[in-house]
Amino acid sequence: MASNKSAFVDDKGKPLRIADSAMPKPGADDIVVRNHAVAINTIDPAQADGFLIKQYPTVLGHDLAGEVFDVGSNVKRFKKGDRVIGHARQFLTGQPEDGAFSLYSRVPAGNAAILPDRFEYKQGVVLPLAIxxxxxxxxxxxxxxxxxxxxxxxxxxxxxxxxxxxxxxxxxxxxxxxxxxxxxxxxxxxxxxxxxxxxxxxxxxxxxxxxxxxxxxxxxxxxxxxxxxxxxxxxxxxxxxxxxxxxxxxxxxxxxxxxxxxxxxxxxxxVLCIGDFGFPVWENFITKALESGKLKCLPEPKVVGKGLDSLQEAFEVRNGEVSAQKVVVEL
Ligand SMILES: NC(=O)c1ccc[n+]([C@@H]2O[C@H](COP(=O)([O-])OP(=O)(O)OC[C@H]3O[C@@H](n4cnc5c(N)ncnc54)[C@H](OP(=O)(O)O)[C@@H]3O)[C@@H](O)[C@H]2O)c1
The missing domain is CATH 3.40.50.720 (NAD(P)-binding Rossmann-like Domain)
Structure with a gap:
């Protein structure tokens, strides 16, 4: 049976703690994704330092790419096994299951899109929060x-x-x-x-x-x-x-x-990165545009490591100077 692990923040400024975690259950309009790559944004180390955190312990992370593991009852666009990119919502909900920095995360289907086969997860994961x-x-x-x-x-x-x-x-x-x-x-x-x-x-x-x-x-x-x-x-x-x-x-x-x-x-x-305003873009544009080359996976990923253990180092890299690259960890 599948089991989950997450990078927990236990308190403001504390290093990430990797531990077993609950397997997310999808709400009716959600999917659960087995993550294969996550990207690190400036907001992630800022949240780890206490920025707008709703509760501790928590799990951070916005950008994810992976395989659909479970789908909610209303979800029609995705099925188990689909390759997707998505924007997780812990910033709004505060729930650990909604953070991207886990092996399995819950994402609203409205903030996810199929990633065409020709793109690697590390390429697709640069897009969600930025979009x-x-x-x-x-x-x-x-x-x-x-x-x-x-x-x-x-x-x-x-x-x-x-x-x-x-x-x-x-x-x-x-x-x-x-x-x-x-x-x-x-x-x-x-x-x-x-x-x-x-x-x-x-x-x-x-x-x-x-x-x-x-x-x-x-x-x-x-x-x-x-x-x-x-x-x-x-x-x-x-x-x-x-x-x-x-x-x-x-x-x-x-x-x-x-x-x-x-x-x-x-x-x-x-502007704030989280809301429903992107739903039409996710639903009608991203996949077809990636397939046709109208949407490109830019900037290029800068892969810092593999596994949840690499996230702490990735936070440090993200806190340094980053030009025309997105800091990524593969899982
Ligand atoms: N409000 C939100 O929800 C939200 C969401 C995401 C990001 N943000 C914020 O948006 C900003 C961009 O985030 P990002 O992840 O897209 O950044 P990023 O990819 O790391 O952007 C780095 C680029 O910014 C340019 N840059 C750095 N300092 C600059 C300056 N003083 N003047 C002009 N350009 C400068 C550099 O371009 P060159 O190398 O070409 O000079 C560098 O390549 C950050 O401040 C981030 O905190 C806010």
Missing amino acids: DTAACGFYEEGYMQLELPSLDAKPNGRVVVVYGGSSSVGIAAIQLAVNAGYRVIATSSSKNSNLCREAGASEVFDYKAESIAGDIAKAVGDDQFVGLFNAIGIPESFDVVNPIMEKLNGGFLANTKPPGKLPSFIDAKF
Whole structure:
């Protein structure tokens, strides 16, 4: 009989403890996944240090890829044995069974998609949280209100600017917007401009260039500017983002950190990675788009180790400098 193991956080700042754990039971709309790869996001070590933790002991982790082990009674899109990627919900529920850092985890079917055979789990696992974070900025009520992505989107003459296009979240934002017909102008360091282009950005500007605000305004030209997605979000980023927004005569800004006080020409909202706003993308787009090559598994995984024991080291790697890669542990 299958048995579970998890990486528990027993208290704020304590090292992870690997121990036997309960086998998750799916709710009616959930699946249970036997994880083969998990990715580490900045929020994971932050949660391990106590950030918005609901209860101890807990099990962290958002991004997972593996095989479906069990399905809830309402679930029609998945069956046992399917290869999937998904976004686990411990951040909302606080329940250990909903954390990705286990051998078996529970995930809402609405936050999961089949991973085509040609992708390895370590490739697919880079996507889930990044897609949901971009989806919040684009589709959540009161946010940018972009069209949903599809396989046959035509250019719509509207422009989205993605600041931090080479970050995991930035790459996901580029891919969702481009696949809905928007022209995307991105920023990154010059070494990562090709990565932004590979994701679909039409123009990429180095955020360290003095002329960046004017360059971006010129690139937008007469097309309609819909909004700026700031995938970096930190206070320093506004030294560049504010002049860009000013040159574009202001508008909507989706920000990956609470934005603080900004000039009145910026209508800024904080994006949060967890919610139901991504469900249509998960249900109708991700699998077909991966199959057709419209959605790419980017950035590349940086595999730190194998097994739950490697997670602690992976947290340390994630806390260091990571450029154009996603920290991954295989299970
Ligand atoms: N609110 C949420 O729910 C949520 C969810 C996910 C992530 N986040 C936050 O979103 C941000 C991005 O997360 P991620 O996982 O996508 O990051 P990531 O993949 O680790 O992003 C790394 C990239 O960020 C760029 N970067 C770093 N410092 C920068 C700066 N000062 N100015 C401009 N670019 C800079 C670098 O690009 P170059 O190498 O090209 O310079 C680097 O490649 C993080 O701050 C994270 O905490 C928030």
